[in-house]
Amino acid sequence: MSRTKTWVDQPSAPAYAPPPGAIDAHVHVFGPEADFPFSPKAKYHPEDATPEMLFALRDQLGFARNVIVQASCHGTDNAATLNAIAKSGGAARGVAVVSPDIDDAELQKLHDGGIRGVRFNFLKRLVDDAPKDKFLNIARRIAPLGWHVVVYFEADILEELEPFLAAIPTTIVVDHLGRPDIAQGPGGADITRFVQLLDDHPNIWTKVSGAERLSPQGAPFDDFVAVIRPVVERFPDRVLWGTDWPHPNMEHRIPDDGTLVDVIPRIAPTAELQRKLLVDNPMRLYWPEQLG
Numbered sequence: 001m002s003r004t005k006t007w008v009d010q011p012s013a014p015a016y017a018p019p020p021g022a023i024d025a026h027v028h029v030f031g032p033e034a035d036f037p038f039s040p041k042a043k044y045h046p047e048d049a050t051p052e053m054l055f056a057l058r059d060q061l062g063f064a065r066n067v068i069v070q071a072s073c074h075g076t077d078n079a080a081t082l083n084a085i086a087k088s089g090g091a092a093r094g095v096a097v098v099s100p101d102i103d104d105a106e107l108q109k110l111h112d113g114g115i116r117g118v119r120f121n122f123l124k125r126l127v128d129d130a131p132k133d134k135f136l137n138i139a140r141r142i143a144p145l146g147w148h149v150v151v152y153f154e155a156d157i158l159e160e161l162e163p164f165l166a167a168i169p170t171t172i173v174v175d176h177l178g179r180p181d182i183a184q185g186p187g188g189a190d191i192t193r194f195v196q197l198l199d200d201h202p203n204i205w206t207k208v209s210g211a212e213r214l215s216p217q218g219a220p221f222d223d224f225v226a227v228i229r230p231v232v233e234r235f236p237d238r239v240l241w242g243t244d245w246p247h248p249n250m251e252h253r254i255p256d257d258g259t260l261v262d263v264i265p266r267i268a269p270t271a272e273l274q275r276k277l278l279v280d281n282p283m284r285l286y287w288p289e290q291l292g
């Protein structure tokens with residue numbers, strides 16, 4: 001598999017300045033492969049996207065912290081994610097992908113290394129299997145640590161997944177709004193069903209990220225803004241945002257991170273909504289001990 005590069009080296013400077021303490025709550029690191037080899041089961045083989053590159057981007061875009069989400073190309077070996085968190089000097093925490101047979105000592109080690117959640121990935125193009133019964137067991141074990149669950153799925157399986165989501169005994173964060181079909185517009189079936197899910201389950205949050213993945217129109221993402229802004233306004237205390245750098249699998253439509261940051265004030269139009277989205281909400285999940 002040839003290695004793919006999915007990010008721009010020099011993103012444009014965003015016009016929007018995030019508030020002090022802003023958290024980019026969905027990023028990944030890849031490798032470096034020489035130190036942290038990819039999983040033999042990986043479905044893509046990216047170029048190295050190192051912690052140093054991530055922190056340079058963070059500073060350039062005006063963010064203070066990152067949440068580093070274990071990407072499927074690293075399987076259940078979280079060493080690259082832990083390495084990046086350790087190098088951040090307290091400015092990053094993370095979400096792990098764990099094996100169902102992980103023991104308590106290993107979970108505690110992940111906690112000590114800055115992990116505050118586990119991710120369950122249901123995308124068939126990214127993982128070979130997604131065993132709900134085993135995921136539920138993991139969820140029951142991590143809940144007492146104060147961790148949450150991050151779930152990544154596409155809109156067509158939402159209905160089938162709902163009983164599983166309902167059984168998870170902790171906060172759930174859905175990546176990229178469960179990937180609704182944005183072309184359906186603000187009243188579309190996918191986003192309507194997703195909003196109903198959040199109405200029905202107060203423990204379900206979402207990342208209002210992924211404009212570059214979900215928008216058929218592309219930058220400046222007017223179609224994404226029209227569908228997603230009402231979600232931010234309806235659930236101001238249950239939304240997170242992230243660049244998704246280094247944009248895995250986006251080699252055919254590589255986004256400019258500066259342009260993505262400029263989507264924020266359009267989906268969160270007031271200073272209060274922006275502060276909740278970028279500071280207050282991620283702080284509650286990732287750095288709760290630092291809240292007054």
Ligand SMILES: O=C(O)/C=C(\CC(=O)C(=O)O)C(=O)O
Pocket residue numbers: 028070071072073121126152175244248249
């Ligand atoms: O990271 C994302 O947001 C999306 C991904 C990759 C991914 O999740 C993974 O590799 O674990 C995708 O849709 O290909």
